[in-house]
Amino acid sequence: MAYSELLSLMHKISDLRAATAVLGWDQETYMPDGAVDARAEQIATLSTLIHGFNTNDEANRIVEDAQVYKSELPALQQRIIGRFIEDQKRSQKLSPQFIDELARVTSKGQDAWKKSRASSDFSIFQPHLESIVRLKQQEAELTSVGGNLYNALLDEYEPGLTVESLTPIFQQLKDGTTAILKSIDANKSMVSDEILYRHYDGDSQMKVAKQIIQTLGFDSNTGRIDLSTHPFCTSFSNTDVRLTTRVRENDLRSCLFGLIHEAGHGMYEQGVAAELDRTSGAGGASMGIHESQSLFWENTIARSEEFWEWAFPIVKNQFPSQLADVTPRDFYKAINKITPSLNRVESDELTYNLHIILRYEIENDLINGRLAVADIPAAWNDKMSQSLGVVPPNDAEGCLQDVHWSFGGIGYFPSYSLGKLFAAMQWNTMQVAIPNVKALVANGDFAPVLNWLRTNVHGVGRTETPTEISVRVCGKPLAAYDFLQYIGKKAEDVYG
Amino acid sequence: MAYSELLSLMHKISDLRAATAVLGWDQETYMPDGAVDARAEQIATLSTLIHGFNTNDEANRIVEDAQVYKSELPALQQRIIGRFIEDQKRSQKLSPQFIDELARVTSKGQDAWKKSRASSDFSIFQPHLESIVRLKQQEAELTSVGGNLYNALLDEYEPGLTVESLTPIFQQLKDGTTAILKSIDANKSMVSDEILYRHYDGDSQMKVAKQIIQTLGFDSNTGRIDLSTHPFCTSFSNTDVRLTTRVRENDLRSCLFGLIHEAGHGMYEQGVAAELDRTSGAGGASMGIHESQSLFWENTIARSEEFWEWAFPIVKNQFPSQLADVTPRDFYKAINKITPSLNRVESDELTYNLHIILRYEIENDLINGRLAVADIPAAWNDKMSQSLGVVPPNDAEGCLQDVHWSFGGIGYFPSYSLGKLFAAMQWNTMQVAIPNVKALVANGDFAPVLNWLRTNVHGVGRTETPTEISVRVCGKPLAAYDFLQYIGKKAEDVYG
Numbered sequence: 001m002a003y004s005e006l007l008s009l010m011h012k013i014s015d016l017r018a019a020t021a022v023l024g025w026d027q028e029t030y031m032p033d034g035a036v037d038a039r040a041e042q043i044a045t046l047s048t049l050i051h052g053f054n055t056n057d058e059a060n061r062i063v064e065d066a067q068v069y070k071s072e073l074p075a076l077q078q079r080i081i082g083r084f085i086e087d088q089k090r091s092q093k094l095s096p097q098f099i100d101e102l103a104r105v106t107s108k109g110q111d112a113w114k115k116s117r118a119s120s121d122f123s124i125f126q127p128h129l130e131s132i133v134r135l136k137q138q139e140a141e142l143t144s145v146g147g148n149l150y151n152a153l154l155d156e157y158e159p160g161l162t163v164e165s166l167t168p169i170f171q172q173l174k175d176g177t178t179a180i181l182k183s184i185d186a187n188k189s190m191v192s193d194e195i196l197y198r199h200y201d202g203d204s205q206m207k208v209a210k211q212i213i214q215t216l217g218f219d220s221n222t223g224r225i226d227l228s229t230h231p232f233c234t235s236f237s238n239t240d241v242r243l244t245t246r247v248r249e250n251d252l253r254s255c256l257f258g259l260i261h262e263a264g265h266g267m268y269e270q271g272v273a274a275e276l277d278r279t280s281g282a283g284g285a286s287m288g289i290h291e292s293q294s295l296f297w298e299n300t301i302a303r304s305e306e307f308w309e310w311a312f313p314i315v316k317n318q319f320p321s322q323l324a325d326v327t328p329r330d331f332y333k334a335i336n337k338i339t340p341s342l343n344r345v346e347s348d349e350l351t352y353n354l355h356i357i358l359r360y361e362i363e364n365d366l367i368n369g370r371l372a373v374a375d376i377p378a379a380w381n382d383k384m385s386q387s388l389g390v391v392p393p394n395d396a397e398g399c400l401q402d403v404h405w406s407f408g409g410i411g412y413f414p415s416y417s418l419g420k421l422f423a424a425m426q427w428n429t430m431q432v433a434i435p436n437v438k439a440l441v442a443n444g445d446f447a448p449v450l451n452w453l454r455t456n457v458h459g460v461g462r463t464e465t466p467t468e469i470s471v472r473v474c475g476k477p478l479a480a481y482d483f484l485q486y487i488g489k490k491a492e493d494v495y496g
Numbered sequence: 497m498a499y500s501e502l503l504s505l506m507h508k509i510s511d512l513r514a515a516t517a518v519l520g521w522d523q524e525t526y527m528p529d530g531a532v533d534a535r536a537e538q539i540a541t542l543s544t545l546i547h548g549f550n551t552n553d554e555a556n557r558i559v560e561d562a563q564v565y566k567s568e569l570p571a572l573q574q575r576i577i578g579r580f581i582e583d584q585k586r587s588q589k590l591s592p593q594f595i596d597e598l599a600r601v602t603s604k605g606q607d608a609w610k611k612s613r614a615s616s617d618f619s620i621f622q623p624h625l626e627s628i629v630r631l632k633q634q635e636a637e638l639t640s641v642g643g644n645l646y647n648a649l650l651d652e653y654e655p656g657l658t659v660e661s662l663t664p665i666f667q668q669l670k671d672g673t674t675a676i677l678k679s680i681d682a683n684k685s686m687v688s689d690e691i692l693y694r695h696y697d698g699d700s701q702m703k704v705a706k707q708i709i710q711t712l713g714f715d716s717n718t719g720r721i722d723l724s725t726h727p728f729c730t731s732f733s734n735t736d737v738r739l740t741t742r743v744r745e746n747d748l749r750s751c752l753f754g755l756i757h758e759a760g761h762g763m764y765e766q767g768v769a770a771e772l773d774r775t776s777g778a779g780g781a782s783m784g785i786h787e788s789q790s791l792f793w794e795n796t797i798a799r800s801e802e803f804w805e806w807a808f809p810i811v812k813n814q815f816p817s818q819l820a821d822v823t824p825r826d827f828y829k830a831i832n833k834i835t836p837s838l839n840r841v842e843s844d845e846l847t848y849n850l851h852i853i854l855r856y857e858i859e860n861d862l863i864n865g866r867l868a869v870a871d872i873p874a875a876w877n878d879k880m881s882q883s884l885g886v887v888p889p890n891d892a893e894g895c896l897q898d899v900h901w902s903f904g905g906i907g908y909f910p911s912y913s914l915g916k917l918f919a920a921m922q923w924n925t926m927q928v929a930i931p932n933v934k935a936l937v938a939n940g941d942f943a944p945v946l947n948w949l950r951t952n953v954h955g956v957g958r959t960e961t962p963t964e965i966s967v968r969v970c971g972k973p974l975a976a977y978d979f980l981q982y983i984g985k986k987a988e989d990v991y992g
Contacts, residue, residue: 015541018534019515022522030526034718035736038514041774042732045511049545222530236538240531278537 002065003073003081007279009062010084013053014278018236020046025242028228044103051099054091063088076281079463084280090156093142102139105131106408113406120396122377129405130373133366136410140367150367153411157287158418159465163364166414169480170357173417174387176484177350183488184338184495191494193334195252198322202247205255208318209245212256212311213263216297217450218243223266230403231258233265233294238277241266253335256315260302264294267450271458281463287412288478289466291419292426293453299349299420300427300486301441301449305332305493310444336494340388342397350487351388353420358383359402359413367410418466424483425474426457498561499569499577503775505558506580509549510774514732516542521738524724540599547595550587559584572777575959580776582655589638598635601627602904609902616892618873625901626869629862632906636863646863649907653783654914655961659860662910665976666853669913670883672980673846679984680834680991687990689830691748694818698743701751704814705741708752708807709759712793713946714739715766726899727754729761729790734773737762749831752811756798760790763946767954777959783908784974785962787915788922789949795845795916796923796982797937797945801828801989806940832990836884838893846983847884849916854879855898855909863906914962920979921970922953 020043027039053059066081073081109128116125140152148163155161210225228244235241243262248254268284276282284290301307305328312328323331338348344355362379365371371379380399385391392398404412431437434448441449456473470478516539523535549555562577569577605624612621636648644659651657710716724740731737739758744750764780772778780786797803801824808824819827834844840851858875861867867875876895881887888894900908927933930944937945952969966974 011537012541012545015538016545018538019519019542022518022538023515026518026522030720030722032716032718032720032736034715035733038733038735038773041507042511042514045508046515049508049512219530220528222528224526224528226526237531237534239534240528277534 002062002069003077006062006066006081006084009053009059010080010280011278013050014282016046016050016053018240020050021234021236025234025236028230028232029226029244040107044100047099047103048096051091051094051096054088059088076275076463080276080279080281083462086159087280090143094139098135098138098142102135102408105135106406109406109408110403113400113403117396117400120394120400122395122400125400125406126373129376132405132408133373133410136408137367137369148364148368150364150411153363153367154414155411157412157415159286160467161288161414161418166360169421169478170353170360170414170417172480173353173421173484174357176480176488177353178387180350180484180488180491181338181340184491187495188339190496191333191337193337195323195326195330195334197250198252199249200252200319200322202249202255204318205247205249205252206245208315209256209259211314212302213243213259215444216260216263216267216301216446218263218266219270222270225259231262233262233269235266235269235283238270238272238274238282241269252315252319257298257302257335261294261298264297265290267297267453268293268458271450271454272461273459276461276463281461283462285460285462285464285469286466287415288418288422289457289469291416292422293419293457295416295419296423296426296453300423301446303332303335303349303490304438304441305329306438306442308332309442333494336490338491338494340390342384342390342392343401345401349420350491353417354387356413356417358387363410363413418478421478421480421483422466422470422474424486425470425476425478426453427486428482429456429474498558498565499573502558502562502577502580505549505555506576506776507774509546510778512542512546512549514736516546517730517732521730521732524726524728525722525740536603540596543595543599544592547587547590547592550584555584572771572959576772576775576777579958583776586639586652590635594631594634594638598631598904601631602902605902605904606899609896609899613892613896616890616896618891618896621896621902622869625872628901628904629869629906632904633863633865644860644864646860646907649859649863650910651907653908653911655782656963657784657910657914662856665917665974666849666856666910666913668976669849669917669980670853672976672984673849674883676846676980676984676987677834677836680987683991684835686992687829687833689833691819691822691826691830693746694748695745696748696815696818698745698751700814701743701745701748702741704811705752705755707810708798709739709755711940712756712759712763712797712942714759714762718766719762721755727758729758729765731762731765731779734766734768734770734778737765748811748815753794753798753831757790757794760793761786763793763949764789764954767946767950768957769955772957772959777957779958781956781958781960781965782962783911784914784918785953785965787912788918789915789953791912791915792919792922792949796919797942799828799831799845800934800937801825802934802938804828805938829990832986834987834991836886838880838886838888839897841897845916846987849913850883852909852913854883859906859909914974917974917976917979918962918966918970920982921966921972921974922949923982924978925970 023039023043023046031039063085066085070078070081105128109125109132112128113125116122136153137149140149143152145151145155151162154163154166214220222239223241223243225243225245227246229246231245233241233243243259243266245255245259245262268290272282308328308331312331316323336348338350340351340354341347344352347355358380361383362371362376366373376399377395381391384398404410430449430452433452434440437449440446457469460469464472467477470476519535519539519542527535559581562581566574566577601624605621605628608624609621612618632649633645636645639648641647641651647658650659650662706721718735719737719739721739721741723742725742727741729737729739739755739762741751741755741758764786768778804824804827808827812819832844834846836847836850837843840848843851854876857879858867858872862869872895873891877887880894900906926945926948929948930936933945936942953965956965960968963973966972
C-alpha cells in the first residue's frame with residue numbers, strides 16, 4: 001500500500017527533525033561552550049539529510065503516487081498528504097547549495113549581530129544583513145506565491161498570508177491603537193508598576209511559576225522546564241515538549257509571564273492529536289496560531305483581573321514581604337500598565353503591535369528594494385518617533401534589539417500580532433461556549449478552557465490552515481476588531 | 497579526490513552517531529517519562545540510517561575506491577580507512593532486519609529485566625534472555641572471526657580478543673587473586689570501612705567530587721556533569737563530553753569514585769586528536785582501553801595513599817564533623833578494604849575480577865550451547881560459592897544484578913578486567929617515564945600524568961588496536977602479571 005510508503009518517509013523526516021530539535025534545545029540549555037563548532041556540523045548534516053529526503057527522486061515518486069491514490073483515502077489522510085506535498089514543493093524550490101549558503105550566512109550573521117548589539121555598532125552587522133536580505137530576496141523569488149515579493153516570506157510562517165490582505169488589517173490596528181493611546185493619555189500617571197521591580201528571589205519565582213503553569217494544564221509527564229538566555233518552547237513529539245525561561249530577580253514579570261507564554265505554546269504541542277504524530281500534520285498550524293495560544297494564556301487569561309483573584313494569594317504566599325502593601329487590583333493594574341517604550345519584548349499588550357507594524361513595514365521595503373540595509377537605523381528611529389513617540393538613544397536599543405533578522409527570520413514578526421488578534425477572537429467565541437469562563441478562571445479551574453482549546457484548535461495540528469481554523473472556530477477570518485474591543489475595554493478598566 | 501568522498505561519508509555517519517548519542521544522553525538525564533516511545537522511534541530511525549549509510553551501494557563503491565588509492569595516502573589516513581572498512585565489513589554481515597529484530601528484542605528485554613530484578617523473579621526475564629542469546633548466537637555466526645563462536649562477540653568490544661588468548665590470562669588472574677585472598681585471610685578484620693557510610697550531604701558530595709575531577713584535568717569547557725540513575729560517560733565529539741553520576745548520602749564512595757571513574761573515560765575522549773574528529777579514527781580504541789583509563793584514575797590514582805595526602809584535606813574540609821576522628825591512613829585503608837561480596841559494582845579492586853570471570857565463563861557456555869538460560873541461576877550461585885565463597889540469597893542479588901545481557905551486551909564484561917590489567921601495566925611504564933609521579937600525585941599536580949596519557953594513549957583514538965597500544969606503550973601485550981603485582985603490594989600494605 002502506497003500510503004504506508006509515504007508514512008515511512010514522513011516518520012523518517014519527522015524523527016530527523018526531532019533529533020535536530022533536541023540538538024538545538026541542548027545547545028541552548030546544557031551544551032558546553034567548547035562544543036559550538038561540532039554542534040553546528042551535526043545540525044548542518046541533519047538539515048541536509050532532511051532536505052534530501054524531502055526532495056530526492058524517491059520522495060518525488062512517492063508524491064506522484066500519492067497524487068493518484070489520495071482521493072480514495074479518508075479526509076484526514078488527504079489533509080496530511082496535502083501538507084506533505086506543500087512542504088515538499090517549497091523545499092524543491094530551494095537547492096541544497098542555497099540552503100547551505102543561507103545556513104552559513106545566517107550562522108555568521110547571528111554571531112555578528114551579537115557583537116554588533118553588544119557594542120551598539122550597526123556597521124558590524126550591516127554587511128551580514130545585506131547578504132541575508134539578498135538571499136531572502138532570492139528565496140522569495142524562488143518560492144514566489146504571486147503578488148508582492150514579500151508574500152513568499154510571509155507564507156513560510158503564515159500560510160496564505162499576503163501583504164495585500166495584511167496591510168489593511170495592520171492599518172486598522174494602528175489607527176485603533178493610536179485612538180486608545182490618546183484616550184488614556186490624560187490618565188497615564190494613574191498606573192504604577194513599581195511593585196514589579198522589587199527584589200524577588202529567583203528560586204521562589206521559579207517555584208511559583210511552575211506551580212501556576214501546572215495548574216493551567218502543562219503536563220510535566222510529557223514536558224519539562226529549563227533555564228536559557230532567551231525563553232523558548234520546542235517539541236520533539238506531542239509527548240516531549242520543552243519550555244525554557246529566564247529569571248530576573250528585580251523583575252517579577254520575566255519568569256512568570258515568560259513561562260506562562262511558553263506553556264501556552266507547550267500545551268498547544270501537547271494537545272495535537274496523537275494520530276498526527278510523526279506526520280506532516282503534526283505541530284502547530286502556523287506561527288500566528290502558535291502565538292495565539294501562548295499570548296492567550298499570557299495575556300487574555302494571566303493578565304485578567306479574574307486570574308489574579310485566584311493567583312494573587314499564591315504569589316503573595318511566596319513573597320509576603322514584597323507584596324505586603326499590594327492589593328490584587330494594584331497588581332492587576334501594574335501588569336497592565338500601558339506606556340510607549342523602546343523595547344518590543346518588554347512592551348505592553350497594546351503598544352506591542354506598533355513595534356510589529358514598524359518591523360513589517362521595514363521588511364516589506366527591504367525585500368522590495370525600497371530601503372537599503374544601510375538606511376535601516378534612520379528609518380527605524382523615524383518610525384519609532386512617528387508611531388510610538390520615542391526615539392532610541394542608540395541602535396542597540398533600536399534596530400539591533402531583535403535576533404530575528406540575523407537568523408533569516410524575515411516575515412516572522414507579523415505572526416506575533418496575528419496571534420494577538422486570533423487570541424481575542426478565540427476569547428470572544430469561548431465566552432459564548434463557556435458562559436461562566438471568567439468565574440472558572442477566578443476559581444483556578446482551567447480545565448474547561450484547555451479542553452475547549454484542545455477540541456477547537458490544538459487537535460487538528462497542521463491539517464487545517466490558519467484561515468480554516470479561524471473560520472471554523474470563530475466564524476470569520478482574522479480581523480483586528482475583537483482585539484481592539486478587548487484591549488479598549490481593558491484600557492478603560494485600568495485607566496478609568 | 498576520492499578520500500574527500502570517504503571523509504564526507506564518515507562525517508555524515510559520525511554526526512548521525514553523535515545525534516543518536518545526544519538522544520540517549522537526554523533520555524537518561526532530562527527526558528520526561530512520557531516520551532519513552534517517541535524517543536525509541538527516533539533512535540531506531542537514526543540507527544537504521546547509520547546502518548544504511550554504512551552498507552549501501554554508495555558506501556561499497558567508496559570503500560572499493562579507497563582500497564585502490566589507500567596506499568598513496570599518509571599512514572594516519574590509511575589507518576582511518578582501515579577502521580572504516582572493518583566497521584563496514586561488520587555492519588555488512590548484519591541485515592537491517594536482524595538489526596531491527598535485535599533492537600526490538602533488547603528493548604523489551606531491558607524492560608523485562610527491570611521487572612524481573614525488582615521482583616527477584618528470573619522467570620520474567622528468562623524468555624527474553626533466551627531470545628537475546630539466540631540472536632547473539634546468530635550474530636556470532638554471521639560475524640564469525642574463526643575459532644570459538646564467542647570470539648565474534650568479544651571482538652566487538654575488544655578487537656582481536658579471543659577465548660583462546662583470554663582464558664589463560666583469566667586463569668592466572670583467578671589463581672593470583674585466590675592466593676592474595678588467602679594471604680590476607682588471617683588479618684581480614686584489620687580494616688574497617690564504617691567511616692564511608694556515615695551521613696554525607698549530597699550537594700557537598702557533588703561539590704567536592706567536581707572540584708577533584710577538575711583538578712585531575714576534566715575540562716568543563718568541553719564537558720559537563722549531570723545526574724542519572726546509573727553513572728555513565730558519553731561523548732558527541734572531543735569537544736562535547738558528558739559525565740553523569742549518582743549520589744548516596746550514606747555512602748561516600750558512590751558519587752566521588754563514580755565521578756572520577758567517568759572523568760577517566762571523559763578525559764580519554766577529550767584527549768583524542770582533533771584531526772580524528774568525525775572520522776572512524778575518533779573515540780576510544782576499545783572498551784578495555786576505555787576502562788583502563790577510567791579505572792586508572794579511579795583506582796590506581798584515586799585509591800593510592802599519595803592521592804589522599806592531597807585529597808583528604810579537601811574532603812575533610814567539606815565534611816569536618818563526619819571525618820573528625822579519621823586520619824588519611826584510615827581513609828586510605830577504608831577505601832581499599834578487600835572482602836568477597838555479592839555485588840560486582842560494589843566489590844573491591846581485587847575480588848572484582850572474580851565477578852567478571854564468572855560472567856565470562858557463563859557467557860562462553862551460553863553462546864556455545866553448553867548452558868541453557870533456564871540453568872543460569874543455579875550455575876551462577878554455584879560459581880559464586882566456588883570462587884567468592886558467598887551465595888546470593890535471591891536472583892536479584894545474583895544473576896539479575898547487571899543490565900548488560902538485557903541490552904545484548906554479551907562479550908562486554910571481560911573489558912572491565914582487561915582495563916584493570918592495562919591500567920597496571922600503564923602505571924608501571926609511567927613510573928619509569930615520570931620517576932617522581934607519586935610525589936606529583938601527593939602534591940595534587942596531575943598535569944604530567946594526564947599529558948603522558950594524552951601523548952601515549954588518548955591521542956591515537958581508534959587508529960591503533962588495543963594490542964598495538966599495549967605493545968607500543970608498555971612493550972608487551974596484555975597480561976595479568978603487572979596487575980597481580982600491583983594489587984598484591986597494596987593488599988600487603990593495607991593488611992600488613
